[in-house]
Amino acid sequence: MxxxxxxxxxxxxxxxPDPEPAPASLEELPEPTDTPARRHAKQLFEAVHAITGTGRSLSATARELGLNRRTVAKYARATSWQERVRRTPPRRTTSLDPYLEYLQQRWDEGEHTATVLHQEITARGYQGHYQRVKMAIAPLRRGLPVDTPRExxxxxxxxxxxxxxxxxxxxxxxxxxxxxxxxxxxxxxxxxxxxxxxxxxxxxxxxxxxxxxxx
Structure with a gap:
């Protein structure tokens, strides 16, 4: 089988599943200069260079950060985190985007249970699946920023x-x-x-x- x-x-x-489309009004807003993707690139760049700067290999860095070795290699070759942002194609906004800041806030306050977080943002109007919230907070467990899940x-x-x-x-x-x-x-x-x-x-x-x- x-x-x-x-x-x-x-x-x-x-x-x-295809990414959940965001409400039309959100898609019409100009792209903010400080996005989860940009914060993610900056923190990932700093994390990779902090380890490789000590002489650790790319494989060892990948294991420590829980990342793919190819991803670590790309960030290690970059001279600034902005390089990685420019090379990353713009992602579609999703219905989870308005709640990413709240998820980050609740995580910082000590709430790390995906089921509870899903219930909380559902009460605030989110209509998506629990699984997307679970994937969105997964990077937080590795010290990386919350981001829209890519299943x-x-x-x-x-x-x-x-x-x-x-x-x-x-x-x-x-x-x-x-x-x-x-x-x-x-x-x-x-x-x-x-x-x-x-x-x-x-x-x-x-x-x-x-x-x-x-x-």
Whole structure:
């Protein structure tokens, strides 16, 4: 099963949702000079150079900061953090942007539970998913600034787990991601159907449909 998911690795990014569009009024505002992306670049530049300046290798720096070695190499080569900002394409604003400052404030006050933070900003008008808040505060655990989450595609193993798990036990995030993926990839959709059909035969203890299933 995992081999099938791995064979269609190119489809897996389809499981990641598109960025949530920000309200039109927010998109019309001019881009602020001090953005989360700029703060992130500055802090990351300083963190990388603080470690590499002591003679540590790029690999050691990447391990200490919990970053990809390629990312560390780019910041280590830069002579200023502004270089990294200029090379970074502008990201789309999202519906989480108005709440990033609040999330940073609450984190500094000692609230580090994603569920609680999601509930708090939901009460303030946020309509997005809990998972996005969880990813947004993940950098804070490494001493980096809060930022709009950029969800990674699932691994073949994760997709396998989604497909083989009873639908009622997948959880909302997994169910939504799998639905997006199956819509994009007919081969994995067929695989999912076959797995569910076999599971139904086991649940019913009825092998009458097995010959057709094997074909």
């Amino acid at each position: 995992s081999d099938v998911a791995a064979a269609h690795r190119g489809c897996l990014p389809a499981a990641v 990674r595609p699932p691994s073949p193993r994760q997709v396998t787990r989604w497909i083989t798990t009873t639908p009622s036990r997948r959880g909302l995030h997994g169910a939504e991601a799998l639905a997006r993926l199956l819509t994009h990839c007919p081969e994995l959709e067929r695989t999912h159907d076959l797995v569910r059909q076999f599971a139904a035969m086991l649940d019913a203890r009825d092998a009458a449909a097995l010959p057709n299933w094997l074909e």
